[in-house]
Amino acid sequence: MLDPQLLRSDIESVARRLATRPFTLDTGAFQAIEQERKQVQGRTQELQAARNQFAKRIGQAKAKGEDVSALMAKAGRGNEELATLEKRLESIQTGLQDFLLGVPNVPHESVPVGASPADNVEVRRAGTPRRFDAPARDHVDIGAAIGMLEFDTAVKISGARFALMKGPLARLHRAIAQFMLDVHTAEHGYTEVYVPYLVNAASMRGTGQLPKFEADLFAVPREAGEGNAAEKLYLIPTAEVPVTNIVREEIVPLERLPLKFVCHSPCFRSEAGSYGKDTRGMIRQHQFDKVELVQICHPQRSYEALEQLTGHAETILKRLELPYRVVTLCTGDMGFSAAKTYDLEVWLPGQSAYREISSCSNFETFQARRMQARFRNEKGKPELVHTLNGSGLAVGRTLVAVMENYQRSDGGVDVPPALRPYMGGVEFIAPAR
């Protein structure tokens, strides 16, 4: 959510910057709501002040034993108008809130302006894609060759866009997650957290998934009890949601910043909009694991933190010796809540392309304002924190990258040296006989 003060004071420049996403800010609608709000709020407060005065005077008179019937007759006079205005004010404020919840974040000045992924700007590359004598196979073929990756079984059990892994491949998947957690906790100073995978609507609103992107989520209805409409829960699309919401409605002491959390969790995405894309393999699934990095930090240090966090995610790719590049997302390709995003794209020989494996973003106060997540600043006053997060990394896609980059001519897969300690020393996965 954007700062309402900013919209009141300088809506045109906000609109101009949002237009680069592209998003059309309805400045007229905002100003109309604001104007009415001011008027109604002013009058409401006037009537409330009058009511309070009367109540006070009646109390004082009664205490002295005076007759209060005349006062009481006068006191109730404005109440009907007040009740109407209070209702009106409430609905105006709800309307204003709804309006603000639907406005995306303003891109940072350093974000390149552009319309599509083609306008993203490459920042750096690391590693060199390996040469193959024969055409490189993709992970689906490799998985079939080793006999450990089954899509048809997953379809039978659940449906499209699920995968089932077996044996050493399942272990490799687990090894990847363990490896990432160990690096981030031991070397990068993150605190490991275990969190709920089902969260309430307030948490989804806090990080920006709701109200706009309900269709992308899996919702779990709950039976209503007597007279209560039980709140439904949502499966998390990323650990970002529960982890960032740790600080919702909290005031963090200055000296505890930055908070750095790492969390391994499954992620569930309905992905309604992306059907037809990446239908082959496990690139785009309804369920996947991810190791997520989250930082809650001081507003003055958030861009520094974004660089560091991105570097932490890169470390994993370097240790796994996977070629990748870093791109700055352009205004048109950034997510709703982000002010700036770096994507890490890993080289996939099966596709001869760099594909997203991590997305690292600074949300500035966008999520913090929705969550009322604050810290006590140098002056002792509560101030909104900046929130950041990034995948460190997507486990399923990392497995895909390992399979494709470490494929052997005999149909098997080498285990990257960094993962061997997590595989009981196993150095390669042999093809099925």
Place this chain on the structure above:
RNA sequence: GGAGAGAUGGCCGAGCGGUCUAAGGCGCACGCCUGGAAAGCGUGUAUACGUGAAUAGCGUAUCGCGGGUUCGAAUCCCGCUCUCUCCGCCA
């Protein structure tokens, strides 16, 4: 699933229709005192919104959340959520 208790400021805790502008304590900040400190004493100590040049005043809202009664609600009534205790069930 059943029975009961509770939710008040940064924390503890009183208040159970009107001077609540929320007692008292703890903590914190500043001042006095002191060679320095402790103790003691004094003063201050929430958030949001509106109106202001203002981090000044003034106004409004907020005692878990929502609704109701009333001229007036932390206080009374109804609903909900959460926490705790006991029983049952369960990993």
